[in-house]
Amino acid sequence: xxxxxxxxxxxxxxxxxxxxxxxxxxxxxxxxxxxxxxxxxxxxxxxxxxxxxxxxxxxxxxxxxxxxxxxxxxxxxxxxxxxxxxxxxxxxxxxxxxxxxxxxxxxxxxx
Amino acid sequence: xxxxxxxxxxxxxxxxxxxxxxxxxxxxxxxxxxxxxxxxxxxxxxxxxxxxxxxxxxxxxxxxxxxxxxxxxxxxxxxxxxxxxxxxxxxxxxxxxxxxxxxxxxxxxxxxxxxxxxx
Numbered sequence: 001x002x003x004x005x006x007x008x009x010x011x012x013x014x015x016x017x018x019x020x021x022x023x024x025x026x027x028x029x030x031x032x033x034x035x036x037x038x039x040x041x042x043x044x045x046x047x048x049x050x051x052x053x054x055x056x057x058x059x060x061x062x063x064x065x066x067x068x069x070x071x072x073x074x075x076x077x078x079x080x081x082x083x084x085x086x087x088x089x090x091x092x093x094x095x096x097x098x099x100x101x102x103x104x105x106x107x108x109x110x111x
Numbered sequence: 112x113x114x115x116x117x118x119x120x121x122x123x124x125x126x127x128x129x130x131x132x133x134x135x136x137x138x139x140x141x142x143x144x145x146x147x148x149x150x151x152x153x154x155x156x157x158x159x160x161x162x163x164x165x166x167x168x169x170x171x172x173x174x175x176x177x178x179x180x181x182x183x184x185x186x187x188x189x190x191x192x193x194x195x196x197x198x199x200x201x202x203x204x205x206x207x208x209x210x211x212x213x214x215x216x217x218x219x220x221x222x223x224x225x226x227x228x229x230x
Contacts, residue, residue, distance in 0.1 A: 004153070041201055044154065045220035087153070098144065098170065099219070101154035 003027055004033075004102035006088050017078050021105045023071040023088030033064055035073050036087040037106060044087055064105045071082045113137065115222035117203050123228045132188040132225045136205030143186050144219070145178055149199040157201075160186065165173055177191075193229045200224040 006023045013019050025033075033050035048055065050062040050071055059075040083101055088102035116135045122128050136143050146155040154171035160180040171177070175193075180186040190197055206219040 002153075043223050045221065046219065098156040098159050098167065099146075099154070100156065101146075103151070103153040 001026055003100050004088055004090050006102035006105045006111075008103060008105060010106040010108050012110060013078055015078060015080060015109055015111055017109075018074065018076045019078055019107060020087075021071075021086055021107075023102055024046045025069050025071070025088075025090045025099055025100075027090065027093045030067065030069075030090045031073050032091040033063055034089040034091075034099075035060075035071075036089050036101070038085045038099055040084075042085070044101075047086070051103075075107075078107075080109050080111070083107055083109045115203055115205050115220050117183045117222040117225050119225060121222065121226045121228075123230065125230050126195060127192055129191045130193055130227065132201050132227070134183065134186045134188070134192075134203030134205075134222060136186070136203070137220060140205035140207050140220075141183065142206045142219075143180055145186070145188050145193065146202045146204065147199040148202060149226075152199075154202065157188070175228075190227075191229075195229050198227055198229045200226050218220075 004025050011019055024100040035047040037047045038044040048057050048060060048062050050064045052064050052066060054063045059076045064073045073086060075082055085106045086102040087104045090100045115137055115181045122130055141162045146154045147157055148154045158171055158178045159167040175218045176185060176192045178188045202224045203220045203222045
């Protein structure tokens with residue numbers, strides 16, 4: 001079983017739609033959680049950190065459920081420019097300072 | 112300011128040859144990481160340097176892989192006797208600091224990567 005699991009998609013949605021991505025992680029010692037965005041043939045870029053209390057950044061909302069080892073990302077009013085692959089990322093300090101990436105969920109926003 | 116830079120951007124080599132990939136982290140960043148991303152796969156951690164501490168090499172897939180970081184700045188990832196399964200994008204990232212016990216990956220910045228193709 002992969003340490004971080006995501007539905008690969010692709011999710012094809014119309015512009016303006018709300019889309020939700022989910023991610024599960026297997027290491028209960030995980031302490032830090034992130035969503036990264038990766039455009040085609042580009043490097044990953046941090047989208048937002050994920051906190052237990054939930055956090056929001058404009059149209060993006062991230063949520064963490066430690067009991068279920070589950071992370072979510074909600075994108076409201078999706079734009080064409082949101083088309084990318086969204087990577088769920090987990091880290092645990094006991095394993096050093098490295099990040100464990102999911103394989104990513106591909107989003108395509110269409111007119 | 113300048114971001115993380117990597118060179119070359121693309122490298123095509125023949126099976127069995129050695130390759131060196133270079134990473135220039137953001138100036139002042141003490142932590143440096145190497146990852147690789149194979150087609151259709153997630154990013155895979157390879158090695159991590161933090162200041163003068165011994166590197167965390169736990170992600171290196173075989174003894175053909177090694178990395179150095181000179182003067183706490185530039186890093187070189189070396190792959191000896193390359194195999195076709197080594198073909199991937201090799202990504203380098205840096206972050207300002209790891210203050211023991213405090214995780215700060217909010218500030219982990221990635222370079223554009225080196226696309227390695229082993230024929």
